[in-house]
Amino acid sequence: MTINLLLSTIILVSFLITIVMAAGSYVAYKLREGRRPALERAAPEGESPYFERILADEP
């Protein structure tokens, strides 16, 4: 096996490992998020609240 082929093999194997690791990490991330309680949030109603819903007082 030439050095070129050896390096190519390393790159190829690393690339495939990376793809698998990335996919595995994504699954792990989804599992982790699935176990966390979702952030409770007051759902905004209607259109953007900008200049309509918010009435901040001057101090």
Added chain:
Amino acid sequence: MTVRDSQLGAALALLTVAVALAVAALLDPARFSPDPDSLALQIGIAFVLTFLVVLVLRYVLLLWLSYLQHIENRGRVHSDAPHPRVTIVVPVYNEEAVIDAAIRSLLALRYPAFDVIIIDDGSTDGTLGRVSALAGIYGTVRVRVLTKVNGGKATALNTGIAASRTPFVLCMDGDSRLHPDTLQYAMRHFADPRVGAVAGNVKVVNRTNLWTRLQALEYVEGLNMARRAQGFLRIVNIIPGPIGVFRREALAAVGGYDTDTFAEDADLTLKLLTAGWHVAYEERAVAYTEAPETYLDLVKQRYRWTRGILQALRKRRAWLRSPRQGLAVWISLVVMLFEAVLWPAMNVVGNLLFTVAALSAGVAGGVFYWWSLLTMLDVAAALYAVGMEGEDLRLVPYSVAYRFFFITMIDVAKLFATAEELVQVRMTWGKLERVGRI
């Protein structure tokens, strides 16, 4: 066996299969030796060549435009005109670990006229107590604190903008820190009345491990260089959350932040662009931010970014379909779509196809040349971007690892997020836990 053990076991099993397949393929190339004249192989080679052409063209365009922006921006002179007053809006939600540093960085800003409004978005930790202690008057700077029921970052920003009474507003993240000269450099762009907003330069502050150093390089070489190139054309398509300065009139005209996407910064930027405002980039308006320190947190961030960007783009379908409404905006939208979906797909598929094609054609040794070429391009771009920003040269060697695995991992995560967005999988905000390094 715990869930974590199961995950690790599954990952290791997958890894073993992948390695076994790769080794088998290399030891027995005949397995992958279809007819060289086969249509599939020809399509594969055509795709790979297209990928290469797009890759080089993308780099050439980015480098050329970003250089023009750099030259133009360096020649921009300081204005003697009075400095308009600016309100800095800081939305915070459970930022107890970092909020002190963020607010103190604001008090050190070298700009004569600004106020600070901190919006506590219903924090459940000690954030409100900490920011309340910071409220007051510091010389000419007034720091106010407002609190509201938790409703998300966009609503917190809207609250701050509504409470501001100045012609310009700087929006930042509660986990960011500003460079003292940020405001004065950003404000120069508003001498042009067509400029509705200025995007700043975000830098990673916690360069403590491989992941964060790779992200530091990514911000310099990937995100900022693209933003710089877009800035030359005044069509920056994402004003980053950690630093964006807005003409209040422009914000009012487009209705502030919407709450229907998970990338409110990208969404607002597109609203400004489609309303006819120019969006500039200022490299010296620097904000420091904490990058995710673990890979899973990084996936979480990129998942939200990708889905949020696609949501923002989906709202502008009509613009995407019709360049006649405004060519510059259309280009900006197409670039956004390209970078969010097409380019990651091309990166992953292009490399996979090249590998398969190289094995099929019995030239597995070519894989090394292929990757060397890509890595050389990345190293060259990293040197260029790092030099242009006066960044730490020690980031450049990371461009090898960047190509070797980082960009592939990020692109795979983006592709999963894209698939989930296409089938409308439910998502939540997913706030990152901060460790307080800013």
